[in-house]
Amino acid sequence: MELNEISILHRKIRISPCGKERLKGVSVGEKLSYTFYEGVYEGISMLFLQPRKGNPTPRECGITAERLTTLSGLPVVFILKSGPTYERQRLTDKGVYFVMSDRYAHLPMLIALEKTSDRKVASALTPVAQYILLYHLQVKSLKGFSAKEIAGLIPYSYESTTLGITCLEDVGLCEKIQDGPRRKILRFPCKGMELWKKAGQVLISPLEKRFYCEGIRTDKEYPACGINALAHYTWLNPDPERMLMLTSKEYRSLKSAEAFDSPNVFDGKIIVEVWKYPVIKMAEENKEWVDRLSLALSLGNDDDPRIEKEVERMINDIQWKD
Numbered sequence: 001m002e003l004n005e006i007s008i009l010h011r012k013i014r015i016s017p018c019g020k021e022r023l024k025g026v027s028v029g030e031k032l033s034y035t036f037y038e039g040v041y042e043g044i045s046m047l048f049l050q051p052r053k054g055n056p057t058p059r060e061c062g063i064t065a066e067r068l069t070t071l072s073g074l075p076v077v078f079i080l081k082s083g084p085t086y087e088r089q090r091l092t093d094k095g096v097y098f099v100m101s102d103r104y105a106h107l108p109m110l111i112a113l114e115k116t117s118d119r120k121v122a123s124a125l126t127p128v129a130q131y132i133l134l135y136h137l138q139v140k141s142l143k144g145f146s147a148k149e150i151a152g153l154i155p156y157s158y159e160s161t162t163l164g165i166t167c168l169e170d171v172g173l174c175e176k177i178q179d180g181p182r183r184k185i186l187r188f189p190c191k192g193m194e195l196w197k198k199a200g201q202v203l204i205s206p207l208e209k210r211f212y213c214e215g216i217r218t219d220k221e222y223p224a225c226g227i228n229a230l231a232h233y234t235w236l237n238p239d240p241e242r243m244l245m246l247t248s249k250e251y252r253s254l255k256s257a258e259a260f261d262s263p264n265v266f267d268g269k270i271i272v273e274v275w276k277y278p279v280i281k282m283a284e285e286n287k288e289w290v291d292r293l294s295l296a297l298s299l300g301n302d303d304d305p306r307i308e309k310e311v312e313r314m315i316n317d318i319q320w321k322d
Contacts, residue, residue, distance in 0.1 A: 003050065006079060007102035008041060015039035015048055022047075025071045030064065037079075044108055046097075047072050050079040058090040062182060065096055075108050086159035089166070093147055095182030121170045124202045127277040128156050128164035133173060134280050134293050136188070137196060141322040144185050147176075155278050171202045192320035196293065206275040207298045208248060212241075212268030215261040218254060222246055223279045225290045225298065226271060227307070232289050233317070234310040242270045245290050247278050273298065292318055 005012050018036035026036070033056070037048040047068060056064070056078075065076040078091075078098040091098055092106050099105045125133065135154060136142040142150055151161040165186065168174040173195070176184040190198055223229075226243035230236050246254070251274045254260060262268065280294060281287040290298070296311045 002035065003037060003079075006039070006048070006099060008099050008105050008107070010102055013039055013041050018047070022072065026068070030068070034064075038074075041107065045074055046077050046107075047074040048077050048079055055080045055083055055087070058087070058094050058096060061091060061096045061098070062094040066182075077107060085166075086162055089147070089162040090158070093162070093184050095180075122167040122202075123171070125171065125199070125204055126164060126167045127204070127206070128160050129167035130204060130206070131156070131277045131280060132161070132164050133168060133195075133199060134291060136322055137192070137320055138291055138293060138318065139280060139282055139321060142186055143188060143322060144179075146179075146183055146185050150186070153283060171199075173199055173202070188322065191322045193315075193318075195322070196315075203297055204276070205297050205300055206277060206294045208274045208276050210271065210273050211263055211265055213260040213263045213270050213272060214268050216244075216254065216270065216272075217257075217259040217261070221286075221288075222250070223287050223290050225273045225275075225295065229289045229295050230299065230307065230310055230314065233292055233295070233314045235313075236306070236310045241268070243273070244270060245273050245275050245279065248274055248276065 002017055003015060005014050007013075015037040016039070018038055022038065023031065023036060032052070034049040034051055037050065039046055039048055049064070049068070061078055065078070068076045075097055078096065080098050080100045082101045088098075088100060088104055088106075097107050099107070122129070131154060132142065132150065140153065142153075145153075147162045147165055148158060150165070151158040154161065156164065165174065165176065169176065172189065174186050174188050177187050179185045188195060222244040224232065224243055225245035226239075227236065228238040228241075228243040231238035251272075260272075263272075275290075275294075275298075277294075279287045280291040289295075292314050296315055299307060299311055302308070
């Protein structure tokens with residue numbers, strides 16, 4: 001069924017099927033895959049493509065848009081069916097113009113994505129967002145990196161990474177800026193200690209739960225955390241117990257395999273901390289200790305003046321990567 005109008009952010013505009021002259025040079029495959037329309041929005045003439053089946057991938061949209069823009073001299077806009085947030089984000093990151101239902105649009109003169117939706121704006125960092133921020137501060141500066149490039153550095157999918165970046169944007173800790181027609185990169189409002197302090201009110205403790213056990217039946221090595229990790233970074237003496245950090249996924253796997261000897265909440269030879277995100281490190285790096293900033297956050301409820309002093313010393317000794 002041919003369209004004669006579409007709604008962009010609740011505003012209806014007229015469109016009409018493209019004539020043969022406009023489709024000159026369009027491949028047979030493109031004609032079979034899309035219905036072509038012309039329309040004007042905010043004084044700009046555009047070529048609208050409606051997929052005949054489901055939404056094409058963002059990569060396919062990017063390739064098609066680049067070719068047809070060169071051919072027609074008009075901005076190419078895809079009329080897409082409703083899709084998840086990460087799909088809209090991937091389309092935007094690739095510089096693809098689109099309208100999706102009547103609430104989301106990315107067009108030459110505007111970007112109306114998350115801020116026009118009904119989603120709840122973040123007031124604290126998610127585990128993924130915090131991982132990205134602390135990676136940027138301690139491991140490798142992410143200034144000038146795209147979401148796709150960041151996803152290649154951290155243990156999260158592209159979709160999770162884009163949502164993490166959106167969370168960082170919500171709380172004012174980064175922004176995405178256009179870098180060419182099809183690429184967006186990160187920019188941070190400040191650096192190092194200043195950025196760490198700016199993040200103060202939205203940072204979360206990585207600690208999910210803590211328990212004791214007498215042993216763990218596994219050959220895998222886990223990074224040290226707690227007081228013993230603090231002792232590694234400062235002048236503090238370590239405690240006699242082993243202190244290990246597991247991710248939630250690692251904990252569930254070991255628990256399912258009944259690998260913990262005498263787990264309890266009172267005492268034992270090993271103190272296990274289950275964290276909300278993995279150890280922050282370079283890919284393939286064997287990390288023996290949790291990172292300094294996450295460690296500081298995990299010890300945030302410890303009111304021992306001796307520990308508070310050493311945490312402060314540890315943070316002051318950080319060599320910021322940005």
